[in-house]
Every structure is written in C-alpha cells, then in structure tokens.
Amino acid sequence: xxxxxxxxxxxxxxxxxxxxxxxxxxxxxxxxxxxxxxxxxxxxxxxxxxxxxxxxxxxxxxxxxxxxxxxxxxxxxxxxxxxxxxxxxxxxxxxxxxxxxxxxxxxxxxxxxxxxxxxxxxxxxxxxxxxxxxxxxxxxxxxxxxxxxxxxxxxxxxxxxxxxxxxxxxxxxxxxxxxxxxxxxxxxxxxxxxxxxxxxxxxxxxxxxxxxxxxxxxxxxxxxxxxxxxxxxxxxxxxxxxxxxxxxxxxxxxxxxxxxxxxxxxxxxxxxxxxxxxxxxxxxxxxxxxxxxxxxxxxxxxxxxxxxxxxxxxxxxxxxxxxxxxxxxxxxxxxxxxxxxxxxxxxxxx
Amino acid sequence: xxxxxxxxxxxxxxxxxxxxxxxxxxxxxxxxxxxxxxxxxxxxxxxxxxxxxxxxxxxxxxxxxxxxxxxxxxxxxxxxxxxxxxxxxxxxxxxxxxxxxxxxxxxxxxxxxxxxxxxxxxxxxxxxxxxxxxxxxxxxxxxxxxxxxxxxxxxxxxxxxxxxxxxxxxxxxxxxxxxxxxxxxxxxxxxxxxxxxxxxxxxxxxxxxxxxxxxxxxxxxxxxxxxxxxxxxxxxxxxxxxxxxxxxxxxxxxxxxxxxxxxxxxxxxxxxxxxxxxxxxxxxxxxxxxxxxxxxxxxxxxxxxxxxxxxxxxxxxxxxxxxxxxxxxxxxxxxxxxxxxxxxxxxxxx
Numbered sequence: 001x002x003x004x005x006x007x008x009x010x011x012x013x014x015x016x017x018x019x020x021x022x023x024x025x026x027x028x029x030x031x032x033x034x035x036x037x038x039x040x041x042x043x044x045x046x047x048x049x050x051x052x053x054x055x056x057x058x059x060x061x062x063x064x065x066x067x068x069x070x071x072x073x074x075x076x077x078x079x080x081x082x083x084x085x086x087x088x089x090x091x092x093x094x095x096x097x098x099x100x101x102x103x104x105x106x107x108x109x110x111x112x113x114x115x116x117x118x119x120x121x122x123x124x125x126x127x128x129x130x131x132x133x134x135x136x137x138x139x140x141x142x143x144x145x146x147x148x149x150x151x152x153x154x155x156x157x158x159x160x161x162x163x164x165x166x167x168x169x170x171x172x173x174x175x176x177x178x179x180x181x182x183x184x185x186x187x188x189x190x191x192x193x194x195x196x197x198x199x200x201x202x203x204x205x206x207x208x209x210x211x212x213x214x215x216x217x218x219x220x221x222x223x224x225x226x227x228x229x230x231x232x233x234x235x236x237x238x239x240x241x242x243x244x245x246x247x248x249x250x251x252x253x254x255x256x257x258x259x260x261x262x263x264x265x266x267x268x269x270x271x272x273x274x275x276x277x278x279x280x281x282x283x284x285x286x287x288x289x290x291x292x293x294x295x296x297x298x299x300x301x302x303x304x305x306x307x308x309x310x311x312x313x314x315x316x317x318x319x320x321x322x323x324x325x326x327x328x329x330x331x332x333x334x335x336x337x338x339x340x341x342x343x344x345x346x347x348x349x350x
Numbered sequence: 351x352x353x354x355x356x357x358x359x360x361x362x363x364x365x366x367x368x369x370x371x372x373x374x375x376x377x378x379x380x381x382x383x384x385x386x387x388x389x390x391x392x393x394x395x396x397x398x399x400x401x402x403x404x405x406x407x408x409x410x411x412x413x414x415x416x417x418x419x420x421x422x423x424x425x426x427x428x429x430x431x432x433x434x435x436x437x438x439x440x441x442x443x444x445x446x447x448x449x450x451x452x453x454x455x456x457x458x459x460x461x462x463x464x465x466x467x468x469x470x471x472x473x474x475x476x477x478x479x480x481x482x483x484x485x486x487x488x489x490x491x492x493x494x495x496x497x498x499x500x501x502x503x504x505x506x507x508x509x510x511x512x513x514x515x516x517x518x519x520x521x522x523x524x525x526x527x528x529x530x531x532x533x534x535x536x537x538x539x540x541x542x543x544x545x546x547x548x549x550x551x552x553x554x555x556x557x558x559x560x561x562x563x564x565x566x567x568x569x570x571x572x573x574x575x576x577x578x579x580x581x582x583x584x585x586x587x588x589x590x591x592x593x594x595x596x597x598x599x600x601x602x603x604x605x606x607x608x609x610x611x612x613x614x615x616x617x618x619x620x621x622x623x624x625x626x627x628x629x630x631x632x633x634x635x636x637x638x639x640x641x642x643x644x645x646x647x648x649x650x651x652x653x654x655x656x657x658x659x660x661x662x663x664x665x666x667x668x669x670x671x672x673x674x675x676x677x678x679x680x681x682x683x684x685x686x687x688x689x690x691x692x693x694x695x696x697x698x699x700x
C-alpha cells in the first residue's frame with residue numbers, strides 16, 4: 001500500500017464553491033446539488049468540501065455555465081437547457097421535446113454513448129458535466145385559461161424551460177425563460193399567462209395554483225429532465241483521482257436520490273393540489289400532435305444549421321427508435337395492468 | 351486535517367469475498383456485483399478489495415443468505431426472494447407480484463421508509479442489505495405451449511423466481527426454484543415446461559428460445575427486481591466509516607448502472623429473438639386477473655400467519671395506492687403518446 005505521507009498528500013483539503021441554478025427553497029432540485037456535496041464529503045473523510053449556493057447568491061441562475069467556464073465558481077448545479085440560447089446542443093444534456101423518459105436518458109447517457117458524445121460538446125467550454133439528479137416526467141404547467149385547441153396557444157406568454165420555448169414559438173407562444181424563484185411574481189402580476197416548473201411538489205411550494213387554476217399534463221418537453229453538475233475543467237483535472245471518483249459516485253447517487261424523492265413527495269402533493277381546487281387536464285390530442293410536428297420541424301431546421309446538434313440529435317433518435325418498442329412490452333403492460341386494477345377497485349369502493 | 355498516521359490507519363487494506371447468486375456468464379446481473387466491487391476499489395484508493403465469485407463457486411446460488419449470516423463469506427450479491435422459503439418477508443427486499451416498478455421500489459426504499467423497515471427484518475439474521483442493481487420489469491418467460499386461459503397453467507412445471515411460485519401454485523402451477531445456470535438443461539430435457547429468468551438480453555444468453563417458442567409478458571411478479579448486496583453485520587460494523595460510505599455509494603451506483611445497461615441491451619436482444627422466431631405474446635387478460643386475485647389471496651393468508659410480513663406488506667400497499675395515481679398522470683401520458691406516434695410512423699412507412 002501507499003506509505004502514510006503519500007496518503008496524506010493524496011487527501012488534501014479542497015474547498016469548492018458551487019453555483020446552483022435553483023432556489024434554496026426547493027429541497028428536491030436544489031437538494032440534488034446539496035446531496036452531491038454531502039456524498040463527496042462522506043467519501044473523502046471530510047476533505048473535499050463543496051459549498052452549494054442558491055440561485056443568484058454567487059451568479060444569476062441562468063449564468064451558471066458562463067461562471068463555470070470562466071472559473072468565477074469552481075462548479076455549478078444546473079439544467080443544461082437553460083443555455084440553449086448559447087447553443088441548442090445544450091438540450092441533449094438535459095431533456096428535449098418528445099425525447100427520453102428517466103430510464104431512457106440514463107440508458108443513453110451511461111450505455112448508449114451519450115456521455116462520450118456530450119464530452120466533445122462541453123470540452124471547448126472548459127466544462128466537465130456529470131448527470132446529477134432527475135425530475136422524471138414533468139407536468140405541463142399552470143394556465144390561467146383552458147387550452148382546447150392548438151389555436152389557444154397563440155399569443156400565450158408562457159414561462160417554459162429550454163428548447164421547448166422554440167418549439168412552442170412555432171405555434172404562436174411567446175416563450176419566457178425565467179428562473180424558478182422569479183416565476184410566481186410574473187404569473188401573479190399577469191406579466192405571463194402560464195408557467196411550468198417541474199411537478200406537484202415543487203409547484204405547490206412556488207404557489208402557482210393560487211394564481212392559475214388549470215394544471216396540464218404531460219410536460220411533453222421534459223420526459224425526464226437530467227440535472228447536471230458542472231466542474232471547471234482545470235479545477236477538475238487538478239483533483240486527486242480519489243476525489244474525482246468520489247464526485248462521479250456522488251453525482252450518480254444524486255440521480256437515484258432525487259428521483260426517489262420526487263416519486264415519494266409528488267403523489268401526496270398532487271392530491272393536495274387537486275383537493276385545493278386545481279383543475280387537472282390532459283393536453284388534448286390535437287395540441288399534443290401539433291407540438292410534436294412543430295418539434296420535428298425545429299429539429300430538422302436546427303440540424304441543418306448546426307452540425308454537432310444534428311450529430312447528437314440523430315444519435316438520440318436512433319437510440320429512441322430502437323428502445324421504445326422494448327419499453328412497450330414488459331414495462332408498459334406491467335404498469336398499465338396495475339393502473340387498470342386500481343381503477344376497478346376504486347370503482348367498486350364507489 | 352488528520353495527521354498522516356491517523357489517515358494510514360483510517361485506510362487499512364481489507365479483502366472481502368463475495369458470493370454471487372448469479373452465473374458469471376451474465377454480465378448484466380452478475381456484473382452488478384462486480385460493479386459494486388469496482389466502485390468500492392476506486393473510492394478507497396484500492397484499499398478495500400471485494401472479489402466476487404460466481405454462483406456455486408463458494409456456496410450454491412440459493413445459499414448466499416445463510417453463508418453471509420454464518421460468516422462463511424464476508425458478503426453476497428443476490429435477489430432476496432430466493433430465500434422466501436426461509437421467510438416470505440424476504441420478498442420485500444426484491445420484488446413481489448403486482449408490486450412496484452423500478453421507480454416505485456426505489457422511492458419506497460429510499461424515501462418511503464422501506465430501508466428502515468427492512469433493517470429490522472435483516473438485523474436478527476446478521477445481514478446488512480443494500481439495494482445494488484435492478485432489472486426493471488421482466489418478461490413472463492418461455493413456454494413450450496401457449497397459455498390461453500388460466501386453466502392452461504394447471505400442472506405446468508414452471509421455473510419461476512421467489513414468492514410468485516406460491517401465487518402460481520394456487521392456480522395449479524408446480525413452481526420450481528432453480529438457479530440461473532441450471533435452468534436451460536432442465537428446460538431442454540423437459541424436466542420443466544416453462545422458465546422465466548429476466549428479459550431478452552439474459553434470456554438469449556441462456557438460450558431458452560432454442561427450446562421453448564412462446565415468449566410471454568409481462569413478468570407481473572417482477573415489476574422491478576431490486577438486487578441486494580448483503581454484508582455480514584460484524585464484518586460491516588468493523589469497516590472504517592469511509593469504507594462503509596464507499597460501499598453505500600457503490601451499491602447505489604450499481605443500481606443506476608445495471609438499470610441503464612439492461613435498458614440499452616434489452617431492446618436489440620428482443621429484436622434478435624423475435625427475428626429468430628420467438629413468438630411474443632401478452633398474457634391474456636383473464637390469466638392476468640386470475641393471477642392478480644391469487645396474489646391478493648396469498649398476501650392475506652401470509653399476513654394472517656406472519657406479523658412482520660403483514661406490517662411490511664401493508665406499508666408497501668399504502669405507498670403503492672398513494673403513488674400509482676401520480677404515475678398515471680405525467681409519466682404514463684408522456685410514454686403512451688410517444689408509443690402512439692412511433693406506431694403511426696411505422697404504419698406510414700409500411
């Protein structure tokens with residue numbers, strides 16, 4: 001084994017500052033970054049300390065990528081689609097309209113070549129990005145008025161995350177990119193007509209149900225939002241190997257942890273919201289189909305203009321086409337039968 | 351920080367022997383145990399070495415729990431339902447008929463109180479059990495003849511994992527508990543009429559399609575099989591804190607890793623199997639319903655006889671009833687719409 005002095009040298013004290021894109025009030029999504037920090041601490045005997053700051057404390061929520069690139073902060077915890085304005089390719093590190101669910105994006109990232117291909121994208125930006133948390137399929141958001149047809153989207157000022165805004169713009173939506181903590185006041189004042197965030201538990205905390213009654217699903221633009229832990233590449237490269245391994249494990253740990261937490265806290269939150277008067281509505285099929293076709297148009301246009309976007313999009317598309325038929329077999333029939341039995345039992349109980 | 355001698359003491363060399371219940375030929379499920387070992391090694395700078403032995407190398411596949419309890423081995427990697435013959439309560443550390451899917455069991459274990467309640471069960475057996483891998487929803491297995499009605503199950507000698515055997519026995523099945531590596535010869539010789547293992551990728555390796563043409567789904571008894579890493583409690587308690595943390599993270603890592611791997615390798619394997627002539631069949635609704643009712647009967651009977659089983663079953667049931675309605679909303683409508691669009695596109699392409 002290593003001699004003692006070598007070991008001491010191998011475990012220096014390191015302190016990093018982490019800029020989160022999420023408000024501290026959200027123990028789920030902000031908590032994912034804190035979970036990374038907690039596990040890194042445990043895995044390095046307290047030597048590698050990451051302090052996570054809430055959105056806006058060090059840099060604005062939507063400036064996290066720039067801050068990590070430039071080294072203003074050592075690291076960040078974010079949703080990569082916040083930066084599609086810089087380059088739409090960011091979306092593939094997060095989620096995209098009619099893309100993957102939680103299982104599918106993890107399979108693509110970890111065993112479908114996703115992380116390798118994204119490394120090429122992040123390298124010139126001086127960022128090392130690791131998957132670190134996931135929300136699962138999200139809700140479609142809170143609307144002041146009902147959406148019955150695709151025409152009802154026209155002129156709608158809608159706070160919506162990432163690349164989905166570009167899709168919805170094709171249908172006449174005026175998309176707004178607003179950080180989590182700033183959405184409620186905009187919706188309350190009527191600056192926007194509708195807003196989506198994540199799902200029942202977070203949305204309830206942010207209070208959207210108090211100012212917009214219609215709660216639509218699904219969030220077809222976020223079938224399984226992968227959260228990302230960004231490290232500044234020079235700082236990352238300077239870490240001892242053990243700390244790099246600790247960070248990798250901590251991030252994977254955050255993915256299981258965050259998904260499990262969302263899946264435990266969302267069901268009772270949805271029940272509470274509906275009990276308090278939220279009007280739960282599926283997007284009508286014609287609305288879903290119009291959005292689906294608009295998304296495919298946008299993918300084609302963006303691919304024509306951006307070769308790396310095209311390469312990664314085609315890569316995800318091939319994986320998705322090969323993968324969906326399997327998910328329809330055992331996974332979907334197991335779930336569907338359980339839903340059916342539960343409905344029948346509820347009907348019998350009246 | 352710690353002085354160098356304290357650190358050297360804090361990172362002693364430790365070697366453990368791990369008995370897997372799975373054959374080495376299965377890089378997915380046996381690989382989950384190896385992944386734990388690999389991550390532990392990386393997280394302890396090579397100091398904590400776990401060597402994973404294939405089923406039967408140290409102890410028989412179905413003797414892993416006893417071996418860990420008695421300290422014959424330091425640790426094991428297994429599916430807890432192999433031991434339902436000792437106590438049916440083991441099933442809640444693995445999967446059970448019409449139970450949870452992958453997301454739901456993780457939510458219950460990590461944020462629904464599952465791991466706490468299971469600790470009480472394992473403690474008297476001298477076992478520390480950690481979730482370490484998952485298969486997702488499994489297939490229903492390979493049958494020599496078609497299953498058209500519940501009556502077709504009568505007299506069927508079926509290799510089936512865990513508690514599901516007791517359910518199927520109510521419908522006249524003669525269940526067989528046979529370790530993975532021994533199934534093929536039994537099916538080939540006609541000692542059994544049908545066999546289920548996991549899903550397309552593993553099943554193809556084990557060669558079942560060569561001797562039984564009908565491939566049924568879903569495996570309603572395994573909606574998301576949680577694999578377990580068992581540590582002998584005295585050996586676990588003697589580990590330095592850092593190594594305990596490394597083991598915990600490595601096991602969680604194995605859950606993401608194994609699920610991602612299955613989800614990447616199963617789709618092409620299913621395509622190959624169908625291409626080679628496998629007859630894919632859903633279990634008919636009346637068969638599913640008969641099994642569902644038989645399962646509920648068995649839960650009631652077992653609960654009446656076994657207070658801890660009852661306590662844990664009721665706990666899972668309450669969590670399931672509260673959770674399913676949420677999964678039907680965003681998650682299920684997102685997936686279903688994507689399946690529908692894919693079907694329409696395939697039809698258009700002809």
